[in-house]
Amino acid sequence: DAGITQSPRYKITETGRQVTLMCHQTWSHSYMFWYRQDLGHGLRLIYYSAAADITDKGEVPDGYVVSRSKTENFPLTLESATRSQTSVYFCASSESKEQYFGPGTRLTVT
């Protein structure tokens, strides 16, 4: 299917475990982004990538790692999950201005 997809859609993990959220887009957009959404904060940028092998920190990068070996994929890894990382995570892609968002992943850290 064309578009931007995220997996898993729902994930429950324990404190201290590593978890990876996947993001895949079929448009060959240069830019990809990861956001988290918490009540009262809107969306906050975690990391972004301008192209394959180019990534940079956003507003709230601590505790997260990203990579982008292929243009279409932009995985987000929580190396040692904490309860404060319980959130809804959105991936987005863009070629110029408008960003297209994936459906989101709801992550719960117990």
Added chain:
Amino acid sequence: AQKITQTQPGMFVQEKEAVTLDCTYDTSDPSYGLFWYKQPSSGEMIFLIYQGSYDQQNATEGRYSLNFQKARKSANLVISASQLGDSAMYFCATQKGNNDMRFGAGTRLTVKP
């Protein structure tokens, strides 16, 4: 850093009436973009409208228009002829370049029949 303020946590509007959702921003960059996104209860983020900081005219997209007042750093969203399906969270955002997008906390709009 850019800062976005949406002062209305919740708004109500009668069906078929117009509603204005407020957004003010604080940026020192001369070039930036302004966006509005809609998030229905299903959770997806839907792009509504875009305004560039150098655009002379206010952006319009169907029933959506952006009331851009650059000197006041204001970018209010106007929805005309509200429909029940317009009930959702609405987020204002600014973007510097092609990457640094910052969102406000959002306004929950409820359209009453």
